[in-house]
Amino acid sequence: MPLYNRRPELAPPPAPAPLGLAELLSYVRLALQQQLAESYWVVAEVSDLTLPRFAGAHCYLTLTEQGTDSRGMPMKAQARATLWSQRYQQLAPAFERATGQPLRTGLKLLLRVHVRFHEQYGLSLDVVAIDPSYTVGELALLRMKTLRQLEEKGLLERQKQLQLPLAPQRLAVISSPTAAGFQDFVQQLQEAPYDFALTLFPAVMQGDDSPASIRAALDGIRARRGQFDAVVLIRGGGSRTDLLAFDEYGLAAAVGAFPLPVLTGIGHERDEALVDLTAHRALKTPTAVAVFLVERLARLEAAVLGLGEQVVALARRQLSQNHARLDQLSGRGRYAAHRQLDAARDALRARAHQATQAPREQLRQLAVGLGRFRHQLPRAARRTLAREQRGLRQRGRVLLRRFGRHHQRRREALLRQRYQLQLAMERQLHRAELRLCQLAASNELLARIKLPNQPVTGQPNKR
Structure with missing residues (x-):
């Protein structure tokens, strides 16, 4: 017998009533609303993007993130996100202004999202904000600010308006003399079948001193700009940090305002430095710059050779046409010469006939004139003789x-001379008489002086 009574076996609890899918998903939605905060900042990459096709439409994104699970296995997280129309019109232009690029696939974004769950559409994220500084980073923001300054001053297009010579062979090169990129550039040009005149302006191509060193080299080239066709700015490859010097505003502005075309080959394959944007032409590597210059001369040579062949063909065609034209003109010339010769012969005969008639007529007229002159000459001689006699x-x-008047004037002149001579003689005689009287008085005075005992006439005797 059993030591105790068996307990009655309990009946299993009844199984819960099955839920409908809508009810279960409703529980999930409520749980998410109670457990999750209102919004979260999320870092994700845009793997798919559907932009609005018309005004008022929404923007749909697919966000992904590559990671690993707890076992170290690769894992890809993915979620749908929505930018509603009103927010898209606010966030998308602001993001493009801040980053310089529109929303696109491949961008890594920092977004503020609301987690939404709908029984019909499942889990999705509503994007309420985008932080553009995370996308571009601090350096990229500085780069965009510099780019705007360059654009405002028109330095992004000034170099591109310069005319690069058809055959740029006199090159001013800015580079480090020991850089591998410079050596590759020189070797590439030396292997070309064209002659290039290279003048190196050494500069520091990396570090904090690089912008000032490159600007000093540009100043040296500016002083001799008439000696060069273009400027080549090259360096070897490097990391993005090594290329930060080429995003400096002063260097980019100096390149953009330079009076000669500037070609850049900074040695980067992905990013584009601000110096590349302000230069006349940007190429990826120094070798690419050399290839560009060689190909430009090769194209010019091919064009010149092609033009030479066209000139030769055109000259030959014109020569053949001219030969045919000359043959045609020579035939016409011979025919015209024969016609002119016949006409000249006829004219010569007519002139010969006229030449014989005209002298005869002239002789006859001269004979008639001589006959008239023979009868008129005696009368004309008599008339002329009578006219000369009267004259x-x-x-x-x-x-x-005239002789009578001249004789009268001469006689009067002689009389005047005679009167003047007589007057002059009388004056001379009068003066001579005065002198004689003076001499006589003097002689008398002398005589009295010599005879003192004799009293002087006219004076009383004093005793």
């Missing part, structure tokens, strides 16, 4: 009158 008589009377 002689008239001139004789004129001479006689």
